Structure formats: C-alpha cells, structure tokens
Amino acid sequence: MTICFHTLGCKVNQYETEVMAERMQRAGYTLAKADGECDVIVINSCTVTGESDTKVRKLLRRCRREHPGAVIAVTGCYPQAVDGAADALPEADIVMGTRNRAFLPSYVADFLEHRQRIVAIRAHEEGENFEAMQVGGFEERTRAFVKIQDGCNRYCSYCIIPTARGPIRSKPLSSITEELAALAKAGYREAVLVGINLSAYGEESSLTLPDAIEAAVSVEGIERIRLGSLEPDKFDDAFIARLAACQKLCGQFHLSLQSGCGETLRRMNRHYTPEDYEKVVIRLRAAFPNCAVTTDVMVGFPGETEEEFEESLAFVNRIGFAKVHTFAYSPRPGTVAAGLPGQVPKEEKERRSRRMIAETAAHRAAFLTSQAGRKEPVLFEQEAASGVWEGYTPNYTPVRVCSGTALNGRILPVRLTGSYGDWCVGRLAEPQEEEET
Known part of the structure; x- marks a missing residue:
C-alpha cells in the first residue's frame, strides 16, 4: 500500500514527519508523492495561529474530496491543543495528538481491519520522557535536521504551543551523537539541531544547550552544526564562550525578538527587554565575526500603539538584522492575548507589516553586499x-x-x-x- 504525508508548520514537524514516514516504510508501506494517488494520507498539523487551524481543516477537506477512498489521519499540534478537534475534523478516519506518533502503523492497521474511526489524543503530563526517535535520511542529501528538544514552559501570552507540546524534555546526549553518526555515515555533511524551545535543552536535568552542541560537534563526518530558533535570555557570557569554542558551529543565530518595544514585550510575557536583547547581539557578533543574526518580528499585537510600533521599528533598524521574518499578530483562541483589549484592526496590521518588511529588506540587501570580497x-x-x-x-x-x-x-x-x-x-x-x- 502507498502512503503520503502533508506537513504544516515548523522544522520540528518536518523532522517528525520523516520519523513517521520511516516507521510506515518499515511496516511495509511505499511512499507516494503528496499530489499523487495513495492509499493512506497523513496530515501533520500546526496550530501556532488560528489561521494554521483553518489551513489544516481546508487541507483535510481537499484530501477527502480528491481521495474519497483513502485512509486519512490527522496528527500533531492541532488535535492536541484544540478542545473538540476531533469533532472539527469529521473527514479524518484517525485523529492523533503529539504523544502517540509511534502508534501510527498500528492505528492504520486497526482502521483498515475494523473501519471504525480512531481518536487517540493522549494528554501531556509532567515528568514525561523525550519520545525516542531517530531519522535515517532526508530528501535533501547535504543537510539533516535532528530534533533534540520538545515542549515549552514560557507561556507567551499569544502562544498555544505549551498546551500542544507539553513540558520541557530533551534527547539524551548519547542519542544525539548516535543519530548524528548514522547521518554522517549516510553522507550528510551538516546538521541542524532543532526543538520547540531549543534554548531550554536540558532544563529538566543538569544539562544545557552547550552540552548538546559540544556533543554534536564531536561526531566525525559532520562538518557543520547549525541551530534552530533560539530565545535570547539564555545567552550570558559563559554560554556564548562555550558556543564560540565549538569550531564546527556555524555563525548563524535566529534569535527570536517579536518586538523591539519593551512595553509590548511585557504584554507578550516575553522574558527579556530590548536592552537585554541588544547586549546579546553585541556579544554574539564579537564572539562570531561576520555572523548572521536573524529574527522574527510581530506587528499589531493587542495594545500596540503607533508609538510602540515606531519604537519597535527603530530598534530593528538599529540592530540591522541579516534577515527579518515579519508577520502580523493573529489571535489564537485559547491564549491570553486573544482576550486582551486594544485589538489592532486588520488594515493597520497590514500597513505596519508592509512598512517593517520594506525597511528590513534594506538591511538584508546591506548584509548580502557586505559579504562581497570574502x-x-x-x-x-x-x-x-x-x-x-x-x-x-x-x-x-x-x-x-x-x-x-x-x-x-x-x-x-x-x-x-x-x-x-x-x-x-x-x-x-x-x-x-x-x-x-
């Protein structure tokens, strides 16, 4: 039988799709392209915004319409985070969360035998272990992604991910080196360490992210290690010094900002100030000459005045990022921010987005120009x-x-x-x- 996967969302989701695909292949399934005919369809969902949920439902309806006889499973963050998700996904034969991906082969086999809808969403709980998983390869033959961390306890006021992903948990160091060694043997030269809150690696134990990086760079055959998105409040001098000592670590840091306005950051329940953030950037640029610092910036967060937007824009311009991903705030049901006063009109959010994108594009161009001659x-x-x-x-x-x-x-x-x-x-x-x- 053939199976195809649709993945929505982040690099962690992409990694987990690869894990499920390999498990299904070991169970005897043949991978098919997502736009072709297939017997089983798996949608690995995202729920970071309300729009993400809409995309999941639209994709599910399209898959059912185009493949009326296929077995369709929806897994991932949306079913885990949203109460009543199974009822909102009537076209799905199997609805799973983020804790039971390993059971996908048995769920599909059970449905094929009994033709009874399966809803299997297991709640997260304190003290749960990191789910054992390893990927042997990717379509891309030069860079691999390795998930080393899951869960988040930051509870930013706009974010549902702690509900979708549960408490912080981390992949053991021995498992990191084992997976990277296998990827090196398969011909990969570069690996990206990813997680839901990567900076929190090891918080539930005595480990830290530098421990994971030091283990990763020790693997022969892997010539480059990159890092996924990072939170700035972990980057003290000792932390940065340990990173700088890892010669295989690439000088590219996606350091989440969200806003350059201190009052907006407070309402977001972020754990740093713009001044804290700028100090981290200065330290990184000193420790990693010619490094690229990139970021995410949200505009139109509830209560963001024109003055606060201007403050955020001025901060972003002062930092001069190598690249900025700008997005307008989208209310996420179930979060604190969705109920905050001062919701910014859509037209105003779009105007602020356009301006932020236009001004940060100039910094991107300047960064690329600065690389000439190297x-x-x-x-x-x-x-x-x-x-x-x-x-x-x-x-x-x-x-x-x-x-x-x-x-x-x-x-x-x-x-x-x-x-x-x-x-x-x-x-x-x-x-x-x-x-x-």
Whole structure:
C-alpha cells in the first residue's frame, strides 16, 4: 500500500514527519508523492495561529474530496491543543495528538481491519520522557535536521504551543551523537539541531544547550552544526564562550525578538527587554565575526500603539538584522492575548507589516553586499539552473556559482564577488587565496 504525508508548520514537524514516514516504510508501506494517488494520507498539523487551524481543516477537506477512498489521519499540534478537534475534523478516519506518533502503523492497521474511526489524543503530563526517535535520511542529501528538544514552559501570552507540546524534555546526549553518526555515515555533511524551545535543552536535568552542541560537534563526518530558533535570555557570557569554542558551529543565530518595544514585550510575557536583547547581539557578533543574526518580528499585537510600533521599528533598524521574518499578530483562541483589549484592526496590521518588511529588506540587501570580497567555504546543495550551483556559507548566505562540474554535496572555497536578488554570486577559489579586506 502507498502512503503520503502533508506537513504544516515548523522544522520540528518536518523532522517528525520523516520519523513517521520511516516507521510506515518499515511496516511495509511505499511512499507516494503528496499530489499523487495513495492509499493512506497523513496530515501533520500546526496550530501556532488560528489561521494554521483553518489551513489544516481546508487541507483535510481537499484530501477527502480528491481521495474519497483513502485512509486519512490527522496528527500533531492541532488535535492536541484544540478542545473538540476531533469533532472539527469529521473527514479524518484517525485523529492523533503529539504523544502517540509511534502508534501510527498500528492505528492504520486497526482502521483498515475494523473501519471504525480512531481518536487517540493522549494528554501531556509532567515528568514525561523525550519520545525516542531517530531519522535515517532526508530528501535533501547535504543537510539533516535532528530534533533534540520538545515542549515549552514560557507561556507567551499569544502562544498555544505549551498546551500542544507539553513540558520541557530533551534527547539524551548519547542519542544525539548516535543519530548524528548514522547521518554522517549516510553522507550528510551538516546538521541542524532543532526543538520547540531549543534554548531550554536540558532544563529538566543538569544539562544545557552547550552540552548538546559540544556533543554534536564531536561526531566525525559532520562538518557543520547549525541551530534552530533560539530565545535570547539564555545567552550570558559563559554560554556564548562555550558556543564560540565549538569550531564546527556555524555563525548563524535566529534569535527570536517579536518586538523591539519593551512595553509590548511585557504584554507578550516575553522574558527579556530590548536592552537585554541588544547586549546579546553585541556579544554574539564579537564572539562570531561576520555572523548572521536573524529574527522574527510581530506587528499589531493587542495594545500596540503607533508609538510602540515606531519604537519597535527603530530598534530593528538599529540592530540591522541579516534577515527579518515579519508577520502580523493573529489571535489564537485559547491564549491570553486573544482576550486582551486594544485589538489592532486588520488594515493597520497590514500597513505596519508592509512598512517593517520594506525597511528590513534594506538591511538584508546591506548584509548580502557586505559579504562581497570574502572567501567562504560553501556547502553546495543543488543545481539552481543549468550549470549554476547553489549552496550556503557558514552564516547561511545563499551563494550561486557557475560550474560545468557537479558540485552538490561538496564544501568548496568560494570568492564572493557580489550580490544579486536574495543571494550572493561568486567563483570557485583556490584554497591558498588570501582573504580580501
């Protein structure tokens, strides 16, 4: 029988889809493309916003309409977080949460035998263990994602994820090195450590994120380690010093901001001030020369006045991020923020989004321009066009190079000669070429 997967949401969801796909293959299923004919369809859902929930329901209805005879399972954050989710997903034959992915093969087998709808949503509880999972490979043959952390206890006022994901729990160090060793053996050169609240790795024990990074960089064959999204309040001097000592760690840090206004951050229940955040950026840039600091910024949070928006925009401009993901606040039912006064009209949120995007685009262009003249090792991943190969530097600058020889999967020195659009262009350099200043 054939099975296909639709994944909505973050890199952690993508990793977990790979885990479920491998388990189903071991159970005898053949993977099919999501837009083709298949016997079983699995939708791995996201619930980060109310719009995310809508996307799940629309996708489910489309899958049922296009594949009336298929077995359809919905799993992930939406069923786990939303009361009555099973009733809101009548087209699904199997509804699961975030705690029982390992049972997907048995649930599908049970449904095929008895044709009785299955709703299996197990509540999270304090003290639960990190779910044992390991991925052997990805479609992308140069970079792998490794989930090392799950759960969150921050309770930001706009976020439902603590409900969807439960308490903090972390993958054992031995499991991290074991998984990375297997990925290295399979030919992967780079790995990205991801989690729901990655910065909280080890909080339930005596470990910290630097412990996980140090274990990861010790694995032979993996030449680069990247980090997923991070919270800024963990980055004290000792923390950064340990990271800087890991030579395989790439100088790319996605440091969640959300707002550059202190009063807005307080209403969001974030755990830092703009001044705290700026100090972290200064420390990172000192410890990792030419690093890229990227971020997320929310506009139109409840109560955000025009003055607060201007304060946030000024802060973002002062930092000068390598890239900013801007999004308008979307009320998430079940969160504190959904009931706060001062909800900003949609048109105003869109106006603020456009302005934030326009001004931060200039910083992105300046960052790419600043890379010209540098010689950087580039891990090539794909042929972007005939004879044009695309890859990434350690700070995740996208680079395109012309070559008549296949470059994918190789790390080669490249002289960056300029920028075009959202990437840099360059030429293959000789290893002995000196750095231009």
